[in-house]
Amino acid sequence: MKKQTILFLGAGRMAEAILSGLLARKRDSIEEIIVTNRSNEARLAELRAAYGVTATRDWQAQVAGADAIVLAMKPGQVRETLVELAPHVNGQFVFTVAAGIGTGMMEELLPEGTPVAWVMPNTAASVGASVSLYTYGKSVRAEHRAVLEMILDGIGSYEECTEEQIHQLTAVTGSAPAFLYRFAEVLEETALQFGVTKEQAHRMIVGMVYGSALMLKQGDSPAALRDQVTTPGGATAAGLRVMEEREFPALIGAAVEATNRRAKEMAKE
Ligand SMILES: NC(=O)C1=CN([C@@H]2O[C@H](COP(=O)(O)OP(=O)(O)OC[C@H]3O[C@@H](n4cnc5c(N)ncnc54)[C@H](OP(=O)(O)O)[C@@H]3O)[C@@H](O)[C@H]2O)C=CC1
Numbered sequence: 179m180k181k182q183t184i185l186f187l188g189a190g191r192m193a194e195a196i197l198s199g200l201l202a203r204k205r206d207s208i209e210e211i212i213v214t215n216r217s218n219e220a221r222l223a224e225l226r227a228a229y230g231v232t233a234t235r236d237w238q239a240q241v242a243g244a245d246a247i248v249l250a251m252k253p254g255q256v257r258e259t260l261v262e263l264a265p266h267v268n269g270q271f272v273f274t275v276a277a278g279i280g281t282g283m284m285e286e287l288l289p290e291g292t293p294v295a296w297v298m299p300n301t302a303a304s305v306g307a308s309v310s311l312y313t314y315g316k317s318v319r320a321e322h323r324a325v326l327e328m329i330l331d332g333i334g335s336y337e338e339c340t341e342e343q344i345h346q347l348t349a350v351t352g353s354a355p356a357f358l359y360r361f362a363e364v365l366e367e368t369a370l371q372f373g374v375t376k377e378q379a380h381r382m383i384v385g386m387v388y389g390s391a392l393m394l395k396q397g398d399s400p401a402a403l404r405d406q407v408t409t410p411g412g413a414t415a416a417g418l419r420v421m422e423e424r425e426f427p428a429l430i431g432a433a434v435e436a437t438n439r440r441a442k443e444m445a446k447e
């Protein structure tokens with residue numbers, strides 16, 4: 179595969195997570211990374227200084243030389259961007275990470291035969307640990323698959339899904355890190371009530387989450403691992419009972435549903 183020139187339209191948190199992960203792990207496969215946004219000059223300067231990427235406002239001039247174009251703006255801005263992008267596209271591989279978008283809108287608005295994909299990554303891309311879900315449009319060939327797999331490999335692990343699955347799993351892999359961070363935040367606040375310092379509370383919770391993730395990664399099911407912690411008739415069982423009484427599964431289900439509903443809504447704004 180030739181070294182790739184990748185143009186990011188959108189220079190926010192997700193664009194940074196992806197490009198920083200890529201530069202750390204796939205530098206040999208990258209010719210150039212170009213970033214742009216609509217208004218925030220300071221942000222472009224920050225990315226240029228931090229990663230040595232090309233940052234420009236004149237993105238239209240960069241399309242011809244790009245191999246891949248990543249749409250990394252909010253979902254509601256994707257349609258307008260595709261309309262602006264369409265006259266400049268001539269066979270480049272275009273993909274978006276925007277929630278709720280899918281490949282249909284991209285194929286409708288870009289020239290016939292443009293290879294497109296939809297990716298749902300998460301911010302752990304910046305440490306090479308995103309779980310990225312992806313699906314392809316109709317005109318994607320082996321060479322485009324190889325490029326996307328190189329990029330996704332650079333930012334973590336990846337799973338090919340159907341478009342509908344990505345809509346339904348956006349909460350589970352894209353947004354759930356925020357759910358987990360909220361859980362960690364509440365536990366840290368709880369620890370603080372008992373007189374430890376902020377740093378101690380942080381270390382304890384990070385250690386607990388990290389150790390639990392390592393145990394999960396070894397392959398036992400969450401249920402089996404939970405069972406190991408839960409001494410029959412013991413302390414953990416009392417805590418878990420409260421979680422069940424307060425309908426923890428229903429709570430998570432409702433959060434997932436609200437997230438996915440909002441993702442679909444945003445795409446139409
Ligand atoms: N954050 C996350 O964990 C995840 C986010 N995503 C998706 O990634 C996308 C970006 O999210 P996130 O990075 O969090 O959002 P941010 O608000 O951090 O970034 C959005 C970026 O897009 C720029 N932008 C807006 N409109 C345009 C345009 N027309 N052309 C070029 N750039 C534009 C903004 O800059 P300016 O205002 O200066 O134009 C900004 O740099 C969203 O669609 C989201 O659904 C997907 C998975 C996870």
Ligand SMILES: O=C(O)[C@@H]1CCC=N1
Pocket residue numbers: 277348352353
């Ligand atoms: O909050 C959002 O809209 C995006 C989608 C997935 C994660 N963040």
